[in-house]
Amino acid sequence: TSCGILVTGGAGYIGSHTCKALAQTGYAPVVYDDLSNGHEEAVLWGPLVRGDIRDTARLTKAMADHDVFGVIHFAGLIEVGQSVHRPDLYWDCNVNGVAAVLEAMRSAEVGRLIFSSTAACYGTPPNDSPLSEDDSLNPINPYGDSKLAGERMIAAYCAAFGLTAVALRYFNASGVDAEGQVGEAHYPETHLIPLAIEAALDATQPLTVFGDDFPTDDGFCIRDYVHVTDLAQAHVLALEVELGASGFEAMNLGRGRGSSVMEVIDAVAKACGRRPAYSLGPRRAGDPPMLVAEPSRAMARLGWTPAFTDLQAIVDSAVAWRRHRRFGAPASLKSVA
Numbered sequence: 001t002s003c004g005i006l007v008t009g010g011a012g013y014i015g016s017h018t019c020k021a022l023a024q025t026g027y028a029p030v031v032y033d034d035l036s037n038g039h040e041e042a043v044l045w046g047p048l049v050r051g052d053i054r055d056t057a058r059l060t061k062a063m064a065d066h067d068v069f070g071v072i073h074f075a076g077l078i079e080v081g082q083s084v085h086r087p088d089l090y091w092d093c094n095v096n097g098v099a100a101v102l103e104a105m106r107s108a109e110v111g112r113l114i115f116s117s118t119a120a121c122y123g124t125p126p127n128d129s130p131l132s133e134d135d136s137l138n139p140i141n142p143y144g145d146s147k148l149a150g151e152r153m154i155a156a157y158c159a160a161f162g163l164t165a166v167a168l169r170y171f172n173a174s175g176v177d178a179e180g181q182v183g184e185a186h187y188p189e190t191h192l193i194p195l196a197i198e199a200a201l202d203a204t205q206p207l208t209v210f211g212d213d214f215p216t217d218d219g220f221c222i223r224d225y226v227h228v229t230d231l232a233q234a235h236v237l238a239l240e241v242e243l244g245a246s247g248f249e250a251m252n253l254g255r256g257r258g259s260s261v262m263e264v265i266d267a268v269a270k271a272c273g274r275r276p277a278y279s280l281g282p283r284r285a286g287d288p289p290m291l292v293a294e295p296s297r298a299m300a301r302l303g304w305t306p307a308f309t310d311l312q313a314i315v316d317s318a319v320a321w322r323r324h325r326r327f328g329a330p331a332s333l334k335s336v337a
């Protein structure tokens, strides 16, 4: 039987970690990536097909050539702040990308899709409770809108055309492969943990904390940081899960525990042996005070148990990678800012 899995965006951060988990489980990942943000050095567990995510014909051919039975669709734009300034890019790449993947799956008769979704689908939570999949979906930025539109397109295709799909709503992906084969490298970097590590290890690198007056215990923003290797494992499990009549299910992926920006800075200080210097800035547009997952559906439905339970271990893995190895900027990096 076929064990080919097309991994769009497989040269990126979560995509490359997922390729490793797939290979370790006996699947044959085939990476489909344009290397606009991904790294060729991160493609270690199967072939690379270079292509645009909106190119239905190329996607169809990649699925047919490699005898693919499932697709994991990571390729997309991921920055909340950028999406506010360039919504055109987000609607184009994230929505037309899903459309192309779905059409290619119909043509190549591929039955299972796993979709990279996000906690940004929920918008600002109504209260302090962890978010469950039944909470209302009200994105507050074009990034969240474009990902929710992708989920809805996928659900409609499942209902109408008999595909099956799981949308995995990530909270804050963080940490790095324990063996350091792949890691996290965004250009420019915007995520808190890598920026705080950079600031701790290199005093010339600035770190700005976005707001200290949130309605939380210490006044800093709270997020649910979940290790990328745990995320990767959930994708592998989702490939084989039995789905109900609708053929579509969304699941949160988080640890179910929140950490404030200052708790992250403390963990980085401990891992690096040096506190990162930071300045205090205004709140970032589109940042809710608290985003924490209720992950019990993924745990029950997928048999998923995150192995990384505490923030310190997650941060330690990111620091180890930063000290030993880094990916350079992608050669083809297109400036879209």
Ligand code: UDP
Pocket (backbone or CB within 6 Å): 080, 171, 172, 190, 191, 192, 193, 195, 207, 208, 209, 210, 211, 221, 222, 223, 261, 284, 287
């Ligand atoms: N953050 C910050 N300074 C930065 C980047 C992020 O204070 O330079 C905060 C941000 O406001 C949020 C948390 O760190 O509360 C995580 O942000 P990140 O961009 O890492 O992930 P996101 O939650 O946007 O997916």
